[in-house]
Amino acid sequence: MKLVTSAQMKEIELRATQLAVPESELMLNAGSSVTEAIYRAELIDRDGDDYYQENTMVLILAGAGNNGGDAMVVSNLLKQELPDLQVRIYFYNRPRPKNGFNNKLTYTEAENQTGQFINDENDWADFCADLEQTHLVVDGLLGAGLSREVTGKLANIIRQINEVKEARSFDPYPLSVVAIDVPSGINSDTGQAMGIALKADLTVTLGMPKVGLISYEALEYTGVVTLGDIGLPPKLVDDFESSDLPTFVLADNIKRWLPPRPASGHKGTFGRLMVISGSDEFLGAPYLSTVASMRAGAGLVTLAATRNVIAVMAARSSENTYLELTEATLSSFAEKLADYRAALIGPGLGENSNLLAQLLAIDSIKKLPLVIDADGLNYLARTSEWWVNLSKGNILTPHPAELARLTESTIGEIEANRLESAQKAAQKFGQVIVLKGAYTVIAAPDGRIAVNPAANSALATAGSGDVLAGICGGLLVQAARFADFDTFKIACCGVYLHAMAGELAKREKGDMGVLAGDLLPLIPLAVEAIKQGESLE
Numbered sequence: 001m002k003l004v005t006s007a008q009m010k011e012i013e014l015r016a017t018q019l020a021v022p023e024s025e026l027m028l029n030a031g032s033s034v035t036e037a038i039y040r041a042e043l044i045d046r047d048g049d050d051y052y053q054e055n056t057m058v059l060i061l062a063g064a065g066n067n068g069g070d071a072m073v074v075s076n077l078l079k080q081e082l083p084d085l086q087v088r089i090y091f092y093n094r095p096r097p098k099n100g101f102n103n104k105l106t107y108t109e110a111e112n113q114t115g116q117f118i119n120d121e122n123d124w125a126d127f128c129a130d131l132e133q134t135h136l137v138v139d140g141l142l143g144a145g146l147s148r149e150v151t152g153k154l155a156n157i158i159r160q161i162n163e164v165k166e167a168r169s170f171d172p173y174p175l176s177v178v179a180i181d182v183p184s185g186i187n188s189d190t191g192q193a194m195g196i197a198l199k200a201d202l203t204v205t206l207g208m209p210k211v212g213l214i215s216y217e218a219l220e221y222t223g224v225v226t227l228g229d230i231g232l233p234p235k236l237v238d239d240f241e242s243s244d245l246p247t248f249v250l251a252d253n254i255k256r257w258l259p260p261r262p263a264s265g266h267k268g269t270f271g272r273l274m275v276i277s278g279s280d281e282f283l284g285a286p287y288l289s290t291v292a293s294m295r296a297g298a299g300l301v302t303l304a305a306t307r308n309v310i311a312v313m314a315a316r317s318s319e320n321t322y323l324e325l326t327e328a329t330l331s332s333f334a335e336k337l338a339d340y341r342a343a344l345i346g347p348g349l350g351e352n353s354n355l356l357a358q359l360l361a362i363d364s365i366k367k368l369p370l371v372i373d374a375d376g377l378n379y380l381a382r383t384s385e386w387w388v389n390l391s392k393g394n395i396l397t398p399h400p401a402e403l404a405r406l407t408e409s410t411i412g413e414i415e416a417n418r419l420e421s422a423q424k425a426a427q428k429f430g431q432v433i434v435l436k437g438a439y440t441v442i443a444a445p446d447g448r449i450a451v452n453p454a455a456n457s458a459l460a461t462a463g464s465g466d467v468l469a470g471i472c473g474g475l476l477v478q479a480a481r482f483a484d485f486d487t488f489k490i491a492c493c494g495v496y497l498h499a500m501a502g503e504l505a506k507r508e509k510g511d512m513g514v515l516a517g518d519l520l521p522l523i524p525l526a527v528e529a530i531k532q533g534e535s536l537e
């Protein structure tokens, strides 16, 4: 599914109404999706008993636009389903019945005065007192219609919520915030806070994901970003699929793109992968990348390394085979490579320019699809015009510092323009670029660009990249038995599986202290979770 700007979203919504989907229906669906997301994230316990309900307070904040209309739908659904829940509504401004399209719900509620306007000092005191008692704020102040800096009364409301949330962050009953579509104050195109913005735990982006939400500026505000269905006709969404906008990778894509596992398959079917990894300094990387590739389904994996690395690895991993690789053994290594279908080069290799130069010049390696990571990338960055001699269409998995080295730019420049940086590099080098980080970007030489729908700090740990490289290698070797395999889709699958394993690890252990090794047994479970209908988006 494509990532869109607010203008593109408006256009799609307009087309939906032309296809006879009433605006009010979109809004009802929007509110219902947000409510479901609240339950799913356990911000409210749908099955809570009477005592729980009576003691739980939800504050609905509605602005004058359709974002406020969505909030009113949430309010109505919560009241219907959990009648004892304390639901209070505050209006920041008088809703306009003809603003954009139909937000009659907001208007009617406002006219009926079932909520309270924040006008004078008394209203403000009521709002602040209620906020102290509140467990969940539903933010419908401003959505994609944000048109200027946030100032005055609205800025005060947002600041007050942020402060109370911060003050109660370690309370047994913290204040949670769910943002409808975008956190109020965040520009949905750029991700920048327009003066001030609300800090949410969960953002339910509606219809199609807004491109600003995946920028690093927005990360501080969005919390977890999830997609809310508003019932757009599938044809409309499909029409957009052929555009060159960035794609948000969905679990449905991954299900279709994962290499098939025929029951009649044997280890040869799923392919032999050569992993070239490890050095005296980095003894963990070969373990993590080799085992990850096997956990991702490679038929047979050989670790090519020095004797020392092999001795350490053999004590830890019995399923893969080993091959000694030094400059002295290169020619026999090159011969053996003929039996392999793909190779992974780089994790923990250290600065080994001579070996890498000779390795990449070997004919049998030039014929293989490659994953190049870590020290493999650093070697390329030290080599002038390396992309001229490297075969095309391999997977390169740089983090921002590695991409900065490869492109002779700075980390700041990469981080400020993650999509563009990855896309330009992919086109210039003729390689699939996986730019790691929150919302990992995957770019293909033909211009396709995708964003993984997850920002999980549990994955920000040493060795996590080795696991990702291993997963990509394991998938690549399975896919490469088909002449027309699509490296870009394989890279998307690798990133998504890694992120799903990270999500499972976070559920088990939280986001602090997950080890890269914890991910390994979770890789097959991540595949299963996706097949069973779980998703990151």
Ligand SMILES: NC(=O)C1=CN([C@@H]2O[C@H](COP(=O)(O)OP(=O)(O)OC[C@H]3O[C@@H](n4cnc5c(N)ncnc54)[C@H](OP(=O)(O)O)[C@@H]3O)[C@@H](O)[C@H]2O)[C@@H](O)CC1
Residues within 6 Å of the ligand: 009, 010, 013, 014, 026, 027, 030, 063, 064, 065, 066, 067, 068, 069, 070, 099, 100, 101, 141, 142, 143, 144, 145, 146, 147, 148, 149, 150, 151, 154, 180, 181, 182, 206, 230
């Ligand atoms: N379209 C659809 O199909 C669907 C849309 N949906 C929902 O609609 C949302 C978009 O709705 P929207 O266009 O009504 O804009 P919204 O964000 O509610 O705010 C506009 C109001 O805010 C005001 N305002 C702006 N900036 C301001 C500022 N800095 N400080 C103060 N005020 C400011 C602005 O005032 P004005 O600029 O007109 O003076 C106007 O009154 C979208 O995010 C999604 O939640 C869903 O229901 C599903 C279907």
Ligand SMILES: [K+]
Residues within 6 Å of the ligand: 067, 139, 140, 141, 142, 143, 179, 180, 181, 182, 183, 184
């Ligand atoms: K909002």
